[in-house]
C-alpha cells in the first residue's frame with residue numbers, strides 16, 4: 274500500500290471551508306452557538322485501517338488555515354455558500370501539485386461544476402465511495418468521480434474521530450447521528466434533492482454505544498429529522514431512557530400530532546428541538562410543499578413542548594411568493610407571543626439542484642449565481658410581492674425585533690423553560706442579530722458593505 278509515498282503514512286488534510294458569515298476570523302458566530310460538526314470526523318473514521326493515513330482536520334469556522342498545507346491529498350466538504358472558497362483553495366493547492374477531492378451537498382447537486390475544480394469528486398454519501406477513493410489514491414489510480422450507490426447501509430459501526438478537532442472552540446463535541454435522509458420533499462430543501470428520500474438508520478444499539486463511550490451528559494443529534502420514521506424514533510427514544518442523558522435534535526411539527534411519541538421523547542432526555550415552522554401562512558406552506566405544517570397548531574405544540582420542559586428553536590423562512598412586507602413583523606410578533614425560546618429567521622434560498630431553484634430559474638427570477646451569497650442571509654432571487662431591499666432589510670429587522678431585550682424577556686417569561694441555557698443562547702443570538710448588518714461584507718444587493726449594525 275501507499276505506493277505513492279513509499280513507507281511513510283499518507284498525509285491527508287480534510288478541510289471544511291467557510292463562507293463569510295461563519296469564518297473564524299471576523300465571523301459572526303460566537304462560541305456559544307457552535308457545536309462540533311460530524312463530517313470531517315466521520316470521513317476520518319471511514320478510512321481503511323490498512324492505509325495508515327495521517328489525517329489533519331481543519332474546520333475553518335474555528336481556525337484559520339495554516340500558511341502552508343503540506344499534504345499528499347486534500348479533501349474538502351462543500352455546501353453551496355462555501356463553493357467559491359473551496360474552488361479558490363483547490364486552485365491554489367493544485368497549482369502546488371497537491372491533488373484535491375471535493376464532496377458534500379453542493380458537489381452532489383452540481384457535480385460537473387465541482388469536477389472542473391478538482392482532481393476527483395465524491396457524489397452522494399461517502400460510506401463506501403470515500404474508502405474506495407483512498408485505496409485507489411494510495412495505489413496511484415485515483416479516478417475523477419466516485420458515486421455512492423444507494424445500496425449501502427449504516428449497519429457497520431463507525432465512530433467519528435471527535436478528538437481530532439480542537440474542543441476548546443466548540444460548545445460541545447458530543448454530536449451524534451442516528452439516521453440519514455428525510456421522508457418529506459419540501460421544495461427548498463437540499464436533502465431530498467441531493468440524497469433522495471430513502472431512509473438510512475444506524476442500529477439503535479450502535480448509537481447507544483457511541484453515546485455511552487463518549488460519556489457526555491448533554492448531547493446533540495444532527496439528524497435532519499429524528500422522527501422521519503416514527504417506529505425507529507420510538508426504538509431510539511426508548512433505548513435512550515436508561516442512559517439518563519439530555520439531548521437536543523431536529524424534528525418536524527408533526528411531533529405535535531403524536532402525543533405519545535412526544536412524551537417518550539421527553540422521557541428519553543430531550544431538552545430541546547429545532548422545528549422548521551417556516552411560515553405562519555398555510556398558503557405559503559402549501560407553496561413550499563410543506564403543507565403538513567399547520568400554523569393553527571403551532572401555539573399548542575409550543576405549549577405542549579414547554580410543559581415537557583423542552584426548549585424550542587423555531588425556524589422561519591422569508592421570501593415566499595405570498596409574503597408581503599408585513600410578514601416580518603407578523604412572524605416576529607408570533608414568535609414573541611407564543612414564547613418560542615430561540616426564533617431563527619432565514620431568507621429563502623434557491624439552492625441549485627432543488628425544485629425551488631428550477632422553478633425560479635424557469636420564471637427568470639434568479640438574480641445571481643454567485644454561490645457565496647447562497648447562505649440563507651442574502652436575497653439571490655426576485656421576490657414576488659416585495660422588493661429585494663424590503664426582503665433583505667425586513668429579515669434583519671425580524672431578527673432584531675425578537676432579540677430586543679424586552680422581547681427576550683417576554684418570550685422567556687412565557688416559556689420559563691430551562692432558563693439558564695435559554696438565556697445564554699438568547700444572548701448569543703442577540704449578538705448575531707445585532708451584528709448581521711456589519712457582516713454583509715459585499716455590496717449585494719443593496720449596498721450593505723460597511724454599514725454598521
Ligand code: SF4
Pocket residue numbers: 455456457458459462463464465497498525549563
Ligand atoms: S422536513 Fe426538513 S429535512 Fe425534510 S425535506 Fe422538509 S426541510 Fe428538508
